[in-house]
Amino acid sequence: MTTGLFITLFxxxxxxxxxxxxxGIGGAIINYPMLLYIxxxxxxxxxxxxxxxxxxxxxxxxxxxxxxxxxxxxKLINFKLVTYMGISIIVGSFLGGYGGKxxxxxxxxxxxxxxxxxxxxxxxxxxxxxxxxxxxxxxxxRIVAIISAFxxxxxxxxxxxxxxxxxxxxxxxxxxxxxxxxxxxxxxxTFISSIGSMVGKLMAGHIPFWSTVVIVVASVLAAPxxxxxxxxxxxxxxxxxxxLLIVATTVKIWIDILFS
Numbered sequence: 001m002t003t004g005l006f007i008t009l010f011x012x013x014x015x016x017x018x019x020x021x022x023x024g025i026g027g028a029i030i031n032y033p034m035l036l037y038i039x040x041x042x043x044x045x046x047x048x049x050x051x052x053x054x055x056x057x058x059x060x061x062x063x064x065x066x067x068x069x070x071x072x073x074x075k076l077i078n079f080k081l082v083t084y085m086g087i088s089i090i091v092g093s094f095l096g097g098y099g100g101k102x103x104x105x106x107x108x109x110x111x112x113x114x115x116x117x118x119x120x121x122x123x124x125x126x127x128x129x130x131x132x133x134x135x136x137x138x139x140x141x142r143i144v145a146i147i148s149a150f151x152x153x154x155x156x157x158x159x160x161x162x163x164x165x166x167x168x169x170x171x172x173x174x175x176x177x178x179x180x181x182x183x184x185x186x187x188x189x190t191f192i193s194s195i196g197s198m199v200g201k202l203m204a205g206h207i208p209f210w211s212t213v214v215i216v217v218a219s220v221l222a223a224p225x226x227x228x229x230x231x232x233x234x235x236x237x238x239x240x241x242x243x244l245l246i247v248a249t250t251v252k253i254w255i256d257i258l259f260s
Contacts, residue, residue: 001210004044009211012038013218017063019242021226022233027063027219028056028161029119030242032112033249035215047208049105049112054206055215056160057097057197062216063223064162064191076184078138081145081177085189088146089153089163090196096157097200103158106257112159113253119165120243120250140175148174149189157197162190 012034020027032052040046047055071077100108148170156163167186171177177185201207 001214002044004042005039005211006214008039008042008044009035009214010218013059013215014222017059017219017222018226019238020063021223022229022238027223028060028156028159029116029165029246031056031059031215032116032159032161033246033253036109037249037252047211049108050100050204050206051208051211053097053100053108053158053160054201054204055208055212057157057194057201058207058212059215059219060160060162060190061194061198063219064164064187064194066220066223067187068191071184071187076180077188078177078181078185081138081140081171081175081181081185082188082192084142084145085149085167085185086192089149089189089193092150092153093157093163093193093196094153094200095196096154097160097197098204099154099200100158101204101206108158109253110257111155113250113257115155115159115161115166116246116250120246122165122169138177138181140177145175153193153196156193157200160197160201162194162197164190 016031017027019030035052152163152166171182
């Protein structure tokens, strides 16, 4: 690995995870286009869509692991919900992670374009759930939880994402889970999803080792800083700017798919 590529990856990993920590959205949605386009544009290296998705699968695993460990003492995780959605999503994310091996780079970019557009919209939907109730007595539609988790896992696993930006609105709006329980439980489910994605990408041979290490180290350092800063600043303007950048990237990917 050249010095230029090392610096580029560290900076991109730091910026992407810092923003994701500040805005509470998945880092994969931000980092995917940056890793796909910026190193190549700077002439320091290039990654295929398969390699980018592999790098991000590992990054999401470590990011969500640290989050789950931080929340383990809060007693807000509903283990029944996590069990039903977790078993389903790990199957879906493994199939998506490994199944990406059989898709072209254009197809993976297409999946990202769809997910990124959804993510941009989700950033502006108020994340307000029901009134808090007992974590142990929580009731939800198990069939809907299982099916929705599998679908999220399969789609997000293809691009190496965890799917948190989809899981949160599903839990709040469809399953009617209280807000505080949703935040903690979705993180746990996303962690389980990342296991399936990472194993799938590893078996597919899509994880460049040293590049992934650099991104993971930068992410572990940056995400907590972004989360802390989010409590002190108004992030509405930043959300608008970031959503526009995500949409612009999505448009570029659509153009590449349709005209290349």
